[in-house]
Amino acid sequence: MAERERRSTPPFGGVFHARTQVLDADDVRRAVWRMAHEIIEHNHGLDEVVLIGLQTGGVMFAEALGEALEKIDGTRPPLGSLDVAFHRDDIGLRPVLPTAVTDIPVDLTGQVVVLVDDVLFTGRTIRAALDAVHTYGRPRAIQLAVMVDRGHRELPIRPDYIGKNLPTRRDEVVNATLESVELGEVVKER
C-alpha cells in the first residue's frame, strides 16, 4: 500500500477490502527473484550495493531481495530501513508520524543505494527518501526497486526494477505483501 493509503487504515480508520488477487505468493517470489537478477546484472555484481527498505511496506521486500541476492551471488549486501516521515512534503496537511526508527548500518558515501518499496504511486515517498538518503552521505548512485508500479506519478520519478506493472484507477488501493498482490479499496469501518 502506498504510505498515504496506509494512513487511512487502522489505527486511523478504514479497512482494506481486496477485490481481485493479481499475484499469489509464488508469483511474488518469482518477481523478487527476477529483480534480484536484474540488480546483479545492472551493477555488474554486488560490490558497494546497499539495500534500503522504506518503512513500512518496503522493509519485507528489501529482506526478501537480500535473501535472493545471497542465494544467487553468494554475498549479502548490507540491509537498512528508512522511515521518511520527517522528510515528507505533506507534513502539516495530514497525520505524519514515523512508524519505526531508521536504521542505516553503513556510511552511504560512494555506495550504490537500492531503495526498495512495495507500491510506487505518486512518487512522493521516494522524493522524501532521496532527500533523507543524503543526510547519511553522498551515494555514487541511487536506484529504485518496487514490487508494484501502479502509475499516477506526480513527480518525475521512475523505478529501475519493477515486480509488476499494474494499471489502476486513482481511487483503487494496491496491497502488496510477500504472500500476494491484491487490488481493492479502503472502506471506512462502520
Place this chain on the structure above:
Amino acid sequence: MKHLLGIEDLDGDDIEHLLTLTDSFVEVGKRRMPKVPALQGRTVTWLFYEDSTRTRLSFEQAAKRLSADTLSFSVSASSVKKGESLRDTVETIEAMGVDAIVVRHGSAGVPRQITQWVSGSVINAGDGWHEHPTQALLDCFTIREHLGGVGGLRIAIVGDVKHSRVARSDAWAFTKLGAQVTLVAPPTLLPPSLDGWPVRASHDLDAVLGDVDVVYLLRMQRERMTEALVPSLREYTACYGLTRRRVDRLGDKAIVMHPGPMNRGVEIAADVADLPRSVVVDQVRNGVAVRMAVLFDLLGSGRGLVTVADQPQGSTLT
C-alpha cells in the same frame, strides 16, 4: 495536542507516544547531517523571563535540527526593561507570526495564560514552582534508556521538593508511567500538603536508599538559604547529600540523576557526579531529541488532523 503546559494534563499513553517519537529523533541526531526538513517554514521563539542554559540551548538546537526558523529574544535586553507588560510583549511576538512560543517565567500559570492571547502553540519551559514538562520527559527517556522502562521502578526524588517544578513534573510523569515515587526531604522542604499526589514522602534518605532503582537529586537552591529552611548547607549535606558512602548502598543497577546545574559537594558529592551510574550528561544529551519530539508533535505531526478515512466516501485519496 496543541500546547504542552504540564505533565499533569497528559496521560501515560501521551507520554509513551512522545518517548517513542524521541527514539526517531535520537537516530536523526546520529546522522552525518543531523537535520531534517520537518518544520521548514515554521517559526519558534523563546520568551525566557528566567535564566537558563541547557533548556534554552537544547530547545534552540532542537528547533534548528527540525529546520524551523528561530527568533531569538532576550527579555533582559528588550522592551520588557522599559516596563512593557507580559500581554503586550506576547501580542507583539504574535503579530510577527510565530508558530510556537517557548516560555519560562517565575510565576506559575503564565504559559497557560499566554495560550489565551496567541494562535500558535505554547510550550512551558518552566513556570515558577509549577511544572517543567520537557525536563520530566527527558528524565523518563533517560531512565528508559538505562533501565529499559519506567513502569514498576522505585524512584526517590531527593531535595528541595517544595520549590521544585522539576520534582512536580517528574512525580507526575513517573507515576503516570507506573513507577512508585518517594519524595525525600526535610519537612521544611516538602510541600505543606501532598493531597492528590500519588506519591509517598520520607524524611530519611538512608532508610529509602537500599531499595530504589533511581535516585533523583534536586538542586539545593542556595538562594533559599536565607529563608532558614535548613540550618546550614553542611547539615543538609550530612542528612540528604548523596555521598560516596550512600552511593555504595545502592543496588548494582541503580542510577543517579540530576536536572542540573549541580552543586557539587552539596546535594551530590563531587566524585559521585562522575561515576558511571550518574547519567547527568545523558539527561542533557537526550534533552535535544526530546524537545525535537515535542516541537514536531505540536507543530508537524498533524495528530488530531482529520484523517483521509474521515472524509466522505467517494473522495479520492490524493
